[in-house]
Amino acid sequence: MSTTAVFIPPQIMVTPNIEKVPISIITHSSDNNFIAFSLNNKLNVFDNKLNKLVELESSSQHTGIIRSIEFSKNNQSLITSSSDKFLKIWDVATNFKNIKSINTNKKIICSILNKDDSGILVSDKCGDVFKFSLVDDSKNKIEVSGDKSAKNDEKESDKNLVFGHYSSIVDIKFSACFNYLLSADRDEKIRVSHYPNCFDIESFCLGHTKYVTEILLVPGRDDLLISGSGDGTIKLWNWKQGKCLQTVDFNGKHENAITIPQVFKVDTNQLIFSIENSNNIYLLPMNIEKGEFNQSELKTISITQSSPISIDLIDNGKTILASLLPTTKEVDIAIAFDSTTLSQDTENKVVIAINSINTSTTFSLGELKSILESIEKKQYRKHVSYSKQMMNSTDNKNKEDDDLSLDEQDIDDSNADSEDKKKKQETAQDSRPLKLRKMTVEGDKEIQKELEEKESKKQE
Amino acid sequence: MVFIPKQKKKAIKPYHRIKAHANPASDYNFYYPTGPESYDWTKNYPQQPMNEKKVEIADVGCGYGGLLISLSSLFPERLSVGMELRDKVVQYVEERIDKLREKHIGQFQNISVIRTNAMKYLPNYFEKGQLQKIFFLFPDPHFKKATHKRRIISPTLLSEYAYILAPGAFAYFISDVEELYLWMFEHFKNHPLFEQVERNIAENDSCIPLIVNSTEEGRKVNRIDGKKWFAVFRRITDPTKKDLAFKNYTLTSPKEIESTTSTTTTTTTTTSTITEIDSKEEESK
Numbered sequence: 001m002s003t004t005a006v007f008i009p010p011q012i013m014v015t016p017n018i019e020k021v022p023i024s025i026i027t028h029s030s031d032n033n034f035i036a037f038s039l040n041n042k043l044n045v046f047d048n049k050l051n052k053l054v055e056l057e058s059s060s061q062h063t064g065i066i067r068s069i070e071f072s073k074n075n076q077s078l079i080t081s082s083s084d085k086f087l088k089i090w091d092v093a094t095n096f097k098n099i100k101s102i103n104t105n106k107k108i109i110c111s112i113l114n115k116d117d118s119g120i121l122v123s124d125k126c127g128d129v130f131k132f133s134l135v136d137d138s139k140n141k142i143e144v145s146g147d148k149s150a151k152n153d154e155k156e157s158d159k160n161l162v163f164g165h166y167s168s169i170v171d172i173k174f175s176a177c178f179n180y181l182l183s184a185d186r187d188e189k190i191r192v193s194h195y196p197n198c199f200d201i202e203s204f205c206l207g208h209t210k211y212v213t214e215i216l217l218v219p220g221r222d223d224l225l226i227s228g229s230g231d232g233t234i235k236l237w238n239w240k241q242g243k244c245l246q247t248v249d250f251n252g253k254h255e256n257a258i259t260i261p262q263v264f265k266v267d268t269n270q271l272i273f274s275i276e277n278s279n280n281i282y283l284l285p286m287n288i289e290k291g292e293f294n295q296s297e298l299k300t301i302s303i304t305q306s307s308p309i310s311i312d313l314i315d316n317g318k319t320i321l322a323s324l325l326p327t328t329k330e331v332d333i334a335i336a337f338d339s340t341t342l343s344q345d346t347e348n349k350v351v352i353a354i355n356s357i358n359t360s361t362t363f364s365l366g367e368l369k370s371i372l373e374s375i376e377k378k379q380y381r382k383h384v385s386y387s388k389q390m391m392n393s394t395d396n397k398n399k400e401d402d403d404l405s406l407d408e409q410d411i412d413d414s415n416a417d418s419e420d421k422k423k424k425q426e427t428a429q430d431s432r433p434l435k436l437r438k439m440t441v442e443g444d445k446e447i448q449k450e451l452e453e454k455e456s457k458k459q460e
Numbered sequence: 461m462v463f464i465p466k467q468k469k470k471a472i473k474p475y476h477r478i479k480a481h482a483n484p485a486s487d488y489n490f491y492y493p494t495g496p497e498s499y500d501w502t503k504n505y506p507q508q509p510m511n512e513k514k515v516e517i518a519d520v521g522c523g524y525g526g527l528l529i530s531l532s533s534l535f536p537e538r539l540s541v542g543m544e545l546r547d548k549v550v551q552y553v554e555e556r557i558d559k560l561r562e563k564h565i566g567q568f569q570n571i572s573v574i575r576t577n578a579m580k581y582l583p584n585y586f587e588k589g590q591l592q593k594i595f596f597l598f599p600d601p602h603f604k605k606a607t608h609k610r611r612i613i614s615p616t617l618l619s620e621y622a623y624i625l626a627p628g629a630f631a632y633f634i635s636d637v638e639e640l641y642l643w644m645f646e647h648f649k650n651h652p653l654f655e656q657v658e659r660n661i662a663e664n665d666s667c668i669p670l671i672v673n674s675t676e677e678g679r680k681v682n683r684i685d686g687k688k689w690f691a692v693f694r695r696i697t698d699p700t701k702k703d704l705a706f707k708n709y710t711l712t713s714p715k716e717i718e719s720t721t722s723t724t725t726t727t728t729t730t731t732s733t734i735t736e737i738d739s740k741e742e743e744s745k
Binding site for chain 2: 126127128161163164165166167187188189193197198199200201203204206207208209
C-alpha cells in the first residue's frame with residue numbers, strides 16, 4: 001500500500017424535493033429578442049418584442065432531458081441537444097419550427113457550436129467528442145447498433161471523432177479566436193487543445209481537487225479562464241500556459257460548497273456565480289487590467305424562497321434572471337433582480353410569463369432522478385461512485401491484508417525455532433480457515449502434514 | 461519469549477496474489493498529485509538530486525518490473541518510473557526495488573514505481589514534453605468490443621501521450637496478441653503526431669532486446685514459444701511533414717534478437733536470479 005494514500009471521504013448528497021418542473025437552462029439570443037429555457041424535456045421560448053411565450057409544436061419536442069440550448073451567432077436558428085440522442089435545429093424566422101433533427105446515437109452531455117455555426121461538437125457519456133455537421137447530412141456517419149455491417153459503420157463514425165477525455169467531459173468552450181478548445185472533465189482537469197487539430201494539446205490547467213462544474217472565458221481578456229469546482233473554489237487561469245493565477249475559496253460560505261460560474265457581466269466586470277444548494281447569488285468583481293478578483297467587494301443577493309439553478313443576464317445585462325429549485329408548490333420557478341441595485345424585480349414580464357406556466361406535476365422516482373441529474377450533473381461526480389466503492393473496498397482491503405500477514409507468518413515458520421514454530425502453527429491454524437490455507441504452497445504442505453500425523457495416530 | 465520475525469530476503473511473487481486485469485475506468489481510491497509541481501519525487505528517488513533531474517522514461521503498466529530493473533543499468537544516468545494500477549503488484553515491485561537497493565548499495569537508485577491510473581493521471585505527474593521514452597509492454601488485450609475503450613492505446617489517449625513526450629522521443633509497444641498489436645499499430649500510424657522509426661534505427665535500438673525479453677510477460681511467451689510483435693514510433697511536431705511515402709513495417713521477435721540479448725544487455729545476474737525463482741514458482745503452480 002502506498003504510504004501517501006489519502007482517504008477522500010464521500011460526500012453525502014442531500015436530494016431536494018421537487019414539486020414542479022424546474023428550469024435547468026436559460027439562454028438569450030445576442031440581439032435580446034428571445035429568451036429560451038428548458039422545462040425538463042420541453043423547449044420554451046419567450047418573445048421579448050411581443051411579450052409572450054412562443055407556442056412550439058409539442059410533437060417535435062425532445063423526449064429526453066435537454067442538455068444544452070444555444071442560439072446561432074447570426075440569431076437565425078436555435079440548436080438544442082438532449083439525452084434522447086437527438087440534436088434539433090429550430091428556425092427563428094418561422095416561429096421556432098423544428099426544421100431538422102439529427103440522430104447522434106450517443107447520449108449527449110454537452111455541446112458547442114463552432115465558429116460559423118456549420119457544425120456542432122457533441123460530447124457523450126464516455127468523454128468522446130464528435131463533430132456533427134448542421135449543414136451537410138452526408139458527413140454525419142452514425143454507427144447503427146445491432147446492424148450486421150456495424151464494423152464498417154464504426155470506422156466511419158470514428159471519422160467524426162474530434163478528441164476525447166478518458167472520463168466524462170463536463171463542459172466545453174471555444175476560445176475567443178476559435179483556435180483553441182477548452183474542455184473540463186470530472187477528473188479535475190481542464191484541457192486546452194488546438195482547433196481543429198485537437199490531437200495537439202497545448203496545456204493542462206491542473207489544480208482543482210474535485211470535478212470541474214463549469215468553465216467560463218472572460219470577455220475582453222482572451223487569455224483568462226474562470227472555473228468552478230466541487231472543491232468549493234473558483235480559480236482564475238491563464239489557460240494558454242496552464243497557470244493558475246488566483247484561487248478564491250468559498251468553503252467558509254457554505255458547507256461542501258460546489259461553485260458554479262454562471263455568467264460574466266461585461267459592463268461592471270463582475271462574475272455572477274452560484275453555490276449549489278445555497279440560496280444566494282454572488283457577484284464577484286474583477287480587475288480586468290490586473291487579471292484578478294477583488295474578493296473584498298463580493299456582493300450577495302439572497303433569495304428567501306429557494307436556491308438558484310441557472311442564471312442569465314437579460315435586457316442587455318440590466319436584469320439578472322435566475323431559475324429556482326421548486327422545493328414546494330408555492331415557490332416560483334423563476335426570479336428576476338435588477339443588476340445594479342440588486343433589488344428584486346417583481347414586475348418583470350419574463351418572470352410573470354414563466355411563472356404562469358402550469359408545471360406542477362407529480363413525478364415518478366425515475367423522472368425525479370433524471371431531472372436532478374441534469375440539474376446537478378450528478379452522474380459525473382466522482383464521490384458518488386466513491387461512496388459506493390468505499391463500502392466494498394474497505395471490506396476487501398481488510399481481507400487482503402489478513403491474507404498477506406498470514407502468508408508472512410507462514411514464511412517465518414519455516415525459518416523460526418521449533419518452539420516458535422509450534423506456537424505459530426497453532427495461531428495460524430486457529431485464525432485461518434482450511435480453504436484459505438489450501439491456496440498457498442506452505443498451507444498445502446501443512447495440511448498434508450496434518451493428515452499424515454492423523455494417519456500415524458490411527459495406526460498406533 | 462518474544463517472537464521476532466525474520467526479514468524476507470526477496471519479494472516473492474505468489475504472496476502478492478492479484479488478478480491479471482484491472483478496470484481502468486473505475487475510480488480507485490489512491491493519492492495522485494494535483495499537478496506535476498506538487499508531486500514529491502524525492503520519496504521515489506531518495507538518493508537523486510531531484511531539483512536537477514527529471515524522470516525521462518516511463519513504463520506504463522510496468523507489471524512486475526522486469527523492464528525497470530533492466531533499464532536501471534542500461535540508462536544509469538536517467539530516471540525511469542513504472543506505473544501500475546494494481547495495488548498488490550505495486551507493492552511487490554516496491555519491495556523488489558528496495559531489496560535490490562539494499563543488496564547492491566548505490567545501484568538501482570534511478571528506478572521507482574508509482575501506483576496510478578496512467579490513462580487518467582499522466583499529466584498530473586509529467587510536464588509537457590518531459591519524457592524521452594515511453595513503453596507499453598504486453599498491455600491488457602480487452603478482447604470484447606464493449607471494453608475496447610479500456611485499451612491503453614486509443615486515438616484520444618495518444619494525444620495525451622504525445623503531450624508528455626518530448627519532440628523526437630520514442631514510444632515502444634509490444635504484444636503477443638496479434639489483434640491487439642494491429643490495433644495499436646493502426647492507431648499509432650494514424651495519429652498525426654507519431655511516425656514509425658526507420659527500420660535500421662529501430663533494430664539497433666538498445667531497448668528492443670529488453671522489451672522483447674526482459675519482462676515477465678515476455679518470458680512467459682518465450683516459455684510457450686509464442687510470437688511477439690512490436691514497433692517503435694517517434695513523436696513529431698509537425699504532422700504536415702510526416703513522411704506519407706514511408707513504408708510501415710512489422711517487427712516480430714526474430715531469433716537473432718533473442719540470441720543477442722545476453723550480449724547486448726548489460727543486465728547481469730541480479731535480474732536473472734530473481735526471475736528464476738519467479739518462473740520456478742510459476743511452474744510449480
